Amino acid sequence: MLELSNVNVDLAGHRILRDVSAKFEKGRTIGIVGRNGAGKTTLLRSIMGLIKVRSGQIFFDEIELSHLPGHQRAALNVGYAPEDRVIFPTMSVQENLTLPCEVQGQSKAQIKARIDTVLNVVPQIEPMLARSGSALSGGQGKMVALGRAVMVGTRLLMLDEPFQGLAPKLAREYTEALGRLKDMQPDICIVITESNIKLLGNIPDQIWTIERGSIALN
Template identity: 35%
Template sequence: MSALPILELDSIEADIAGSRILRGVSLTVEPGEVVALMGRNGVGKTTTLRTITGLLAHRSGDIRFENQPINRVPIDRRARQGIAHVPQGRDIFPHLTVGENLQAGLTVKRRTRSEAKEALDRVYDLFPVLREMLKRKGGVLSGGQQQQLAIGRALLTGPKLLILDEPTEGIQPSIIDLIGDTLKRLKQEGGLAMLLVEQYVDFCRETADRFYTMDRGAVSASGTIAELTDEVVREHLEV
């Protein structure tokens, strides 16, 4: 791994509607690794992701991407620099077709026609169902199909860091396995760094290299995925 993290959060504080949500959050993601951000509902996980992407301004602390501060960088520039976000709920365009949704991902990064075709073929290789459904509206897809579309669209932005918020939520077990295998394949073949918010412990153990847990807006534990023991789960994750 590189000596420099691809992403570094240092003492991030953030408020929503006047209430302090994040309290000194610090974490790193190294190039080519998968990091799981875990915790009970309402502890600040999604808010942390929103500060990274620029959807939420933070009040203090520093966010660095590829060793450069991005505290004041707008959302669209963060995307062009290589941060892709698959939010909870997926945020696909329901009235656009699968093909049109994918084309939206291609607009973030300037490409030649052959480069765009290569990127699309890569997504179809990862998620074959998308090629079969190009003319279907996004809103009629199943939850698992929508998640594959959302991840595929994010990959078409050419990210260096892929951020996923609850990628297994509301999805059947076979598609959870497919998504897990895809994330491992992306890491192995392309060295893509990933930060995922996830409550499904077994999924994290299967896909992640390291973990952080959060409680009341702060990091409460961290370590290698081998250190995510049943005792840690009971103390920091169980309701």
């Protein structure tokens, strides 16, 4: 589904990703583990098209992403929960959830159906729907960020260090939500980064390590 081929990324004149080649297959859950500064966020941002790739290629269904205009990328059904969450504080939780679908031009009926799915996956969100984005605790924000990524991420879901700073109870709930998602959408590919491998428990089917911008595949 998603394939990186010899991807190099530079930031501020420094090589941050080095010759990254990796295949993300449907139905797989992949943990990407590496210490702070290893390049996990840069990798996800590059896949999302938020950072320009210096050389190499990123294919999604055999389409080279650099050739794809922004509005067509949205149709790829990739969801991304950044490590800093970015829940919009001036919007309600419900508006935070629907925004990415509206940007994609989905109909009201489609968005409603998708919200229902997300509330099945992350039922903790339901009582928060009318709440302001600014009224969420850190842990609640993580659950909403997961829900928002699931809203559009029907094929590929990328979660950047979701367990960082999550209390054990919430981490358990988060893990259970991912389990429900995989039951409901067995073909989804989930990518989860972490600096601490223990936090991933037995969620991933496979673990890759990233060190100074290079990925070792296991």
